[in-house]
Amino acid sequence: MTTRPLDRRTFISHAAAGTAAATLAATAAKADAKNDMLTIGLIGPGGMGTSHLSNLVRRKDIRFAYVCDVDANRLAAAAKTVDTAGLGPVKAVKDMRTIFDDKSVDAVWIATPDHWHCPAAILAVQAGKHVYVEKPVSHNIREGRLLVDVARKQNKVVQVGTQSRSTDYVMRAIDILRSGAIGEVLVSKAWNSQLRGNIGHSQPTSPPDNLDFDLWLGPAPKREYRANMLPGRWRWWYDFGVGDIGNDGVHDVDIARWGLGVTTQPSTVAALGSKFFFDDDQQFPDTQYCVFEWPGDGKVGHKRQLIFEQRIWSPYVQEGYENGAAFYGTKGMLLLGHSSGFQVFGPKNQPGEKGSGSVDLPAHHQNFVDCIRNGGRPRADVEEGHLSASLCHLANIACRFNRTLNFDPKKEQILGDDEANKLVRRQYREGHWAVPKGV
Numbered sequence: 001m002t003t004r005p006l007d008r009r010t011f012i013s014h015a016a017a018g019t020a021a022a023t024l025a026a027t028a029a030k031a032d033a034k035n036d037m038l039t040i041g042l043i044g045p046g047g048m049g050t051s052h053l054s055n056l057v058r059r060k061d062i063r064f065a066y067v068c069d070v071d072a073n074r075l076a077a078a079a080k081t082v083d084t085a086g087l088g089p090v091k092a093v094k095d096m097r098t099i100f101d102d103k104s105v106d107a108v109w110i111a112t113p114d115h116w117h118c119p120a121a122i123l124a125v126q127a128g129k130h131v132y133v134e135k136p137v138s139h140n141i142r143e144g145r146l147l148v149d150v151a152r153k154q155n156k157v158v159q160v161g162t163q164s165r166s167t168d169y170v171m172r173a174i175d176i177l178r179s180g181a182i183g184e185v186l187v188s189k190a191w192n193s194q195l196r197g198n199i200g201h202s203q204p205t206s207p208p209d210n211l212d213f214d215l216w217l218g219p220a221p222k223r224e225y226r227a228n229m230l231p232g233r234w235r236w237w238y239d240f241g242v243g244d245i246g247n248d249g250v251h252d253v254d255i256a257r258w259g260l261g262v263t264t265q266p267s268t269v270a271a272l273g274s275k276f277f278f279d280d281d282q283q284f285p286d287t288q289y290c291v292f293e294w295p296g297d298g299k300v301g302h303k304r305q306l307i308f309e310q311r312i313w314s315p316y317v318q319e320g321y322e323n324g325a326a327f328y329g330t331k332g333m334l335l336l337g338h339s340s341g342f343q344v345f346g347p348k349n350q351p352g353e354k355g356s357g358s359v360d361l362p363a364h365h366q367n368f369v370d371c372i373r374n375g376g377r378p379r380a381d382v383e384e385g386h387l388s389a390s391l392c393h394l395a396n397i398a399c400r401f402n403r404t405l406n407f408d409p410k411k412e413q414i415l416g417d418d419e420a421n422k423l424v425r426r427q428y429r430e431g432h433w434a435v436p437k438g439v
């Protein structure tokens with residue numbers, strides 16, 4: 001598949017102006033032949049990668065060229081899934097660069113741990129691939145910005161795995177907010193309230209034989225393997241994850257930011273959070289309250305605020321929904337559950353429109369494929385993903401230092417606090433091939 005260049009003017013984000021569909025101002029890479037099969041590779045068929053795989057093998061318009069994992073067992077299972085679906089033989093590789101080097105590959109799905117998202121996505125885009133990358137798009141703010149820049153420079157479609165953006169009832173809820181039905185939405189709130197497990201305490205040990213742990217670490221600082229990092233528990237460690245605010249939280253933070261209609265990072269971030277419940281090796285807060293403010297022009301009516309709450313030790317739901325977002329307007333309120341629906345309330349809590357449904361991963365895949373074939377920005381465009389992930393990073397930084405941050409969204413720097421500003425970036429393994437240039 002060949003592509004044609006994007007018009008620079010189309011790069012401006014119009015997310016505040018309407019639904020995601022209406023934001024598609026860009027003309028992205030257009031397929032030469034609309035009915036071509038899309039040749040793809042899937043990197044990281046673990047928990048979420050396997051969900052992608054099982055959806056993708058049902059599609060008739062995809063040719064599976066590669067699956068890639070550093071865990072031999074997961075790699076073999078993924079190859080078997082493709083073969084069983086009659087789409088093989090697929091090439092099973094350990095090193096993602098094999099996929100990037102193959103000119104016949106049009107697009108990759110990246111479902112690795114977070115510390116690999118931007119390094120892998122940047123390499124993929126530089127190699128000419130369109131990218132579907134899991135949320136949170138970045139491990140830190142600087143990497144996210146570099147990915148946005150390279151995606152724009154190379155005119156590639158980069159879709160972030162916040163599939164609520166392609167979910168009908170969520171899009172309907174955003175339309176309601178945009179219609180003014182609940183007045184001006186001055187404040188929104190996202191919450192992550194669920195019961196997580198205790199990861200215990202561990203000592204370094206040898207990694208299992210099936211895992212190439214050095215490649216798993218990749219550009220992250222060299223660390224010893226611990227049994228409670230895998231599977232999936234890497235997300236609670238600073239070097240690899242973004243905590244639960246960047247894990248399940250980012251879905252709702254993204255919806256809350258989208259509905260609030262803000263298209264930059266905030267200028268002020270106040271947050272408190274630490275471990276109130278889990279006595280284990282998790283490094284991120286299990287309890288967190290964060291407030292983000294956008295001053296607008298400073299006038300009454302133009303300021304916006306987003307609140308995030310997290311208690312991941314709750315065997316009950318909050319405000320009717322385990323995870324969700326609330327929009328507080330001057331005439332009413334809209335409550336939205338992450339995987340269930342929404343309810344509008346008018347003055348005196350008069351019930352209004354109600355919506356239901358469940359999160360639609362295939363629709364999000366379809367939107368990505370449509371943008372590759374027909375042009376346009378995807379619904380969870382990389383810039384949207386970068387902005388929402390930035391909130392999670394800023395909240396975590398504010399909690400680590402226990403102080404309010406003043407942030408300059410234009411420079412993407414924390415002002416007047418050199419210590420906190422260092423965490424806008426991260427440390428890398430020196431000289432590793434996947435360290436993005438410019439970090």
Ligand SMILES: NC(=O)c1ccc[n+]([C@@H]2O[C@H](COP(=O)([O-])OP(=O)(O)OC[C@H]3O[C@@H](n4cnc5c(N)ncnc54)[C@H](O)[C@@H]3O)[C@@H](O)[C@H]2O)c1
Pocket residue numbers: 043044045046047048049068069070071074094096111112113114116134135136161162163215216217218231232233246247
């Ligand atoms: N969109 C969603 O709803 C959703 C849900 C769950 C997870 N996720 C995201 O998906 C990602 C993966 O999460 P998970 O729970 O599946 O984790 P996981 O640890 O189960 O899976 C990650 C996989 O990536 C592999 N991997 C690691 N480094 C690699 C490399 N260099 N090359 C190839 N493969 C590599 C691992 O071996 C593993 O199989 C995370 O970013 C997470 O936030 C998204």
